[in-house]
Amino acid sequence: MEPMTTLTFYGGISEIGGNKVLLEDRKTRVWFDFGQSFTSGSDYFIDWLQPRGVAGAKDYFEFDLLPKIPGLYSRDSLKLTDLKYREPEFDAIFISHPHFDHIAHIAFVDESIPIYLSKVGRAIVEAWEQSSTQADFGEHKYFPFEPGKKIKVGSLEVLPLEVDHSIPGACGFIAYTSEGAVVYTGDFRKHGPRATMTEEFVERAAEERPAAMVCEGTRVTPKEERGYVGGEEEVRQESDRIVAEAKKLVVATFYGRDVDRMATFAKVAKDSGRQFAVSTRTALLLTMLERIGMEVPRLGHDFLVYARRKAAGEFEEMDYYKWERPFIKDAVNFEHVNCHQGELLLNLDFYHFAELVDIHPDPGGHFIHSMSEPYSEEDLEAEVMQNWLRHFELRFHQIHASGHCSRREIEAIVKEVNPKHVIPVHTEGSEIFRKVLSNVIVPKYGEPIKF
Numbered sequence: 001m002e003p004m005t006t007l008t009f010y011g012g013i014s015e016i017g018g019n020k021v022l023l024e025d026r027k028t029r030v031w032f033d034f035g036q037s038f039t040s041g042s043d044y045f046i047d048w049l050q051p052r053g054v055a056g057a058k059d060y061f062e063f064d065l066l067p068k069i070p071g072l073y074s075r076d077s078l079k080l081t082d083l084k085y086r087e088p089e090f091d092a093i094f095i096s097h098p099h100f101d102h103i104a105h106i107a108f109v110d111e112s113i114p115i116y117l118s119k120v121g122r123a124i125v126e127a128w129e130q131s132s133t134q135a136d137f138g139e140h141k142y143f144p145f146e147p148g149k150k151i152k153v154g155s156l157e158v159l160p161l162e163v164d165h166s167i168p169g170a171c172g173f174i175a176y177t178s179e180g181a182v183v184y185t186g187d188f189r190k191h192g193p194r195a196t197m198t199e200e201f202v203e204r205a206a207e208e209r210p211a212a213m214v215c216e217g218t219r220v221t222p223k224e225e226r227g228y229v230g231g232e233e234e235v236r237q238e239s240d241r242i243v244a245e246a247k248k249l250v251v252a253t254f255y256g257r258d259v260d261r262m263a264t265f266a267k268v269a270k271d272s273g274r275q276f277a278v279s280t281r282t283a284l285l286l287t288m289l290e291r292i293g294m295e296v297p298r299l300g301h302d303f304l305v306y307a308r309r310k311a312a313g314e315f316e317e318m319d320y321y322k323w324e325r326p327f328i329k330d331a332v333n334f335e336h337v338n339c340h341q342g343e344l345l346l347n348l349d350f351y352h353f354a355e356l357v358d359i360h361p362d363p364g365g366h367f368i369h370s371m372s373e374p375y376s377e378e379d380l381e382a383e384v385m386q387n388w389l390r391h392f393e394l395r396f397h398q399i400h401a402s403g404h405c406s407r408r409e410i411e412a413i414v415k416e417v418n419p420k421h422v423i424p425v426h427t428e429g430s431e432i433f434r435k436v437l438s439n440v441i442v443p444k445y446g447e448p449i450k451f
Contacts, residue, residue, distance in 0.1 A: 004025060004026050004177075004178045004179060005023075005024065005025045005178055005179035005180075005182070005211075005450070006023075006024045006448040006449060006450050007021060007024075007182070007212065007214065007423065007443070007448070007451075008021075008024070008443075008446060008447065008448045008449070009022075009423075009425065009443035009444075009445065009446075009449075010022065010067040010069075010445065010446060011036075011037060012035075012037070012425040012426045013430075013442075013443050013444070013445055014427070014428055014430050014442075015037045015038075015039060015426075015428065016037065016039075016218055016427070016428060017035055017036065017037040017100075017102070017426060018035050018037025018038075018040055018101055018426075019032070019033035019034075019035050019096075019101070019425055020033065020034050020035070020067070021033060021184065021214060021425065023156070023175055023177070024448075025154075025155050025175075025178055025179075026154070026155040026178060027154065027155065028091050028153060028154030028155045028156050029089065029090045029091055030090065030091050030094060030153055030154075030156060030158070030175075031090065031093040031094065032093075032094050032096065032184045032186075032214070033093075033094070033095060033096055033102040033103070033186070034093050034095070034103065034104075034105045034106050034109065035099070035100065035101040035102035035103055035104050035105060036065075036100060036101060036104040036105055037101060038101060040065050041060075041065050051065070055080050056076055056077040056078060056079060056080055056081065056108065057073055057077040057078060057081055057083075057108050058080045058081045060108070061083065066105060066108060067446065070084075070086045070089065071086040071087065071088055071089025071090065072088070072090055072109060072110065072113075073085075073108050073109060073110060074108065074109065074110045074111055075110075077107075077108040077109075088110045088112055088113050090113055091113075091114070091153050091154050092113065092114045092115075092153045093106060093109065093113060093114070093115050093116070094158060094160070094184075095115060095116065095117035095121060096117075096170060096171055096184070096187065097117075097118075097165060097167050097169065097170035097186060097187065098117065098121045098124045098125045098128065098169075099167060099187070099257070101426075102186070102187070103125070104137075106137050106138065106140065107136060107137045107138050109138070109140070111138060111139050111140055111141070113140075113141075114140075114141050114142075114143050114153075115140045115141065115142050115143065116142075116145055116151060116158075116160075117142065117144065117171075118144065118145060118146075118160065118162070118169035118170075118171055119144040119145065119146060119169070119292060120168050120169025120289065120292065120294060121144070121169040121170075121171075122144040123169075123288050123291075123292050124167065124168075124257055124285065124288075124289070125137065127284050127285040127288045127289075128257070128285075130284065130323045131280070131281040131284050131285075131323055132281070147160050147161055147162040147171055148160070148162075150176075155177075156175055156176065156177060157175070157176040158173055158175045158176075159173065159174040159175075159176070159204075160173055161173070161174065161200065161201040162194065162201070163185070163186065163187075163188040163189075163194070163197055163198045163201050164188060164191075164192040164193070164195050164196075164197055164198045165186070165187050165188055165189060165192070165403050165404075166192070166255065166258045166260065166261070166402075166403030167257050167258065167259065167403070168259050168260070168289070168294065170186060170187060171186060172184060172185045172186045172188060172201050172205075173186070174204065174205060174208055177211070179211050179451040180209070180210060180211035180212075180420075180451070181205075181209070181210040181211060182210060182211060182212045182213075182214070183205045183208070183210045183212070183213040183214065183215075183417065183419065184214045185201075185213070185214065185215050185216050186216065187216050187218070187404060187426065188201070188216065188404070188405060189402060189403055189404050189405050189409075190405055190409055191230065191231030191401060191402075192231060192232050192260055192401070192403075193232055193260055193263075195231075198405075202413050202416055202417060206416050206418060209418070209419075210419040211419065211420050211451050212419055212420065212421045212422075212423060212449075212451060213414065213417055213419035213421070213422050213423065214423045214425050215413075215414060215422060215423070215424060215425065216410075216425060216426040216427065217407075217410055217425070217426065217429050217430075217432075217433060218402075218427060219402065219404050219405065219407055219410070220407045220410055220424070220429035220432050220433060221427075221429045221432070222429070225402075225406075227372060227400055228400055228401060228402050229399055229400065229401060230401060231401050232260055232261075232401050234401065235261070235264055235370065235399055235400065235401050236267060236268060238397075238399045239264070239265065239268045239399055240271055240272070242366055242368065242397055243268050243269070243271075243274065243345060243366075244271070244272050246272075246342075246366050247342055247364070248341050248342060248362050248363075248365035248366070249337070249341035249342070249344060249346065249359070249361040249362065249365040249366075249394075250274070250345045250346070250365060250366045250367075250368065251346050251347075251348050251356075251365065251366070251367045251368070251394065252265055252345060252346070252347055252367075252370055253349055253350060253367075253369055253370065253371060254370040254371055256281060256282065256285075256349075257285065258403075259285070259286070259294075261370055262282060262286065262296070262297055262303075262347075263296065263297055265345060265370075266297040266302040266303055268345065269303075269344075269345040270302070272345070273343075274342075274343055274344055274345045275304055275343060275344050276297070276302065276303040276304070276345050276347070277303065277304050277305070277306040277332060277337070277344055277345070277346045277347065278303050278304075278305060278306065278347045279305070279306060279308075279347060279352075280305055280307065280308075280323075280324040280328075280331075282347060283299060283303070283305045283327045284323055284324075284327070286299065287299055299327075300330070304330070304331070304332060305327045305328075305331040305332070306331065306332055306333070306337070306346060306347070306348075307320075307324075307327075307328055307331035307332070308333075308352060308355060309333070309334070315328070315331075315333055334359045337359045338358075338359050338360060338361075341361060341362055341365065346359075350381070350385055353385070356388065356392055360392075363392070363393035364393060364395075365392070365393070365394045366394060366397060367394040367396050367397065368399055369396065369397065369398050369399070370399050370400050371400055372400060372402070407429075407432070411436055414437055419439070420439060421439050421440075421441050421449075421451075422437055422439055422440045422441070423440075423441050423442075423443055423449065424440065
């Protein structure tokens with residue numbers, strides 16, 4: 001008999017991000033993640049040259065940046081393309097976590113296909129869409145779930161289990177198919193505040209004796225890793241040391257949805273007797289997560305809001321977007337920061353460095369770069385950033401913990417789960433998987449893997 005279960009990959013193959021994994025079991029068809037890779041379209045698009053929003057999927061199809069699959073995309077997405085609209089032929093999309101490289105391309109998907117993601121993930125998407133003009137994922141039927149409870153979709157049952165990652169609410173999945181369990185890790189790590197959740201996910205996956213394990217391998221690489229200090233606790237300790245000794249302004253930058261890092265710097269600021277000042281966007285995210293019961297830094301208690309200069313330059317409430325206005329009344333601006341430099345830890349993104357012109361920090365301050373280290377001598381963005389830091393005499397510190405398991409951890413996890421087949425995804429190290437693990441299947445774009 002022909003196997004009734006297949007996995008087909010349309011992204012995340014020998015690349016970081018862009019996961020699009022189609023699981024078909026009997027007549028049930030579900031996706032795990034539907035994101036955009038970090039290098040997607042980089043041969044054709046750069047900086048402000050980007051696919052046209054008004055063209056829907058047309059520009060993406062032209063350069064093979066989206067798979068041409070009938071019964072998947074919305075009418076609006078297809079209206080300028082040569083792919084005719086068909087009623088949806090897929091049952092669901094399961095999103096492991098709302099990072100761009102796992103969720104972005106649902107913007108093109110038919111609105112009637114159910115989108116499953118965690119309750120926390122849904123709140124993050126709402127905050128993201130409210131606070132960014134670039135985050136428009138379309139009008140979907142979202143089904144926020146509680147991790148640990150099975151979800152029935154056609155012939156499948158899918159069990160979401162929370163894992164540790166650089167965004168709260170991230171999940172891995174165990175899908176129960178007619179050919180056995182299929183494990184999908186999403187992105188995960190073992191050195192953050194929720195490391196025990198990853199351990200529990202791995203233990204449960206091992207109990208199922210899975211037919212296949214689709215495993216991320218971001219850090220499965222032959223290159224020497226740079227720019228990591230260890231786990232989140234090491235980030236706190238190293239930042240504590242710098243901030244405690246600082247006499248001038250300390251500026252920090254980190255990923256906009258890394259709530260663990262926000263909590264870390266809130267604690268660092270409190271330990272040093274400073275106030276933690278964040279952007280209106282970060283304030284919105286934290287307050288929305290607090291509303292759904294998450295334990296996060298609280299406005300007025302753990303952080304205050306820094307308001308950037310807007311159109312009129314007078315910091316009037318009406319100058320700001322509606323979602324920003326609740327935060328403006330009690331916000332501080334560049335004048336407050338300039339007068340209280342030794343009392344603040346300021347969160348400032350690289351693309352908002354122009355604020356430093358108004359703040360005009362005293363020489364001898366510090367800048368903590370708490371993100372991945374993509375820098376090289378050829379990196380123009382890094383060069384520009386260093387020019388700003390030299391101009392204002394801010395000392396640079398790289399202090400970051402990865403959102404992903406190390407190569408050794410991945411090897412140990414796969415051996416513990418002991419699946420019949422291992423399928424690497426979200427990695428440039430597929431051949432390394434083959435060298436160190438048995439039963440590895442490296443997927444090929446659009447070619448079903450049968451069980």
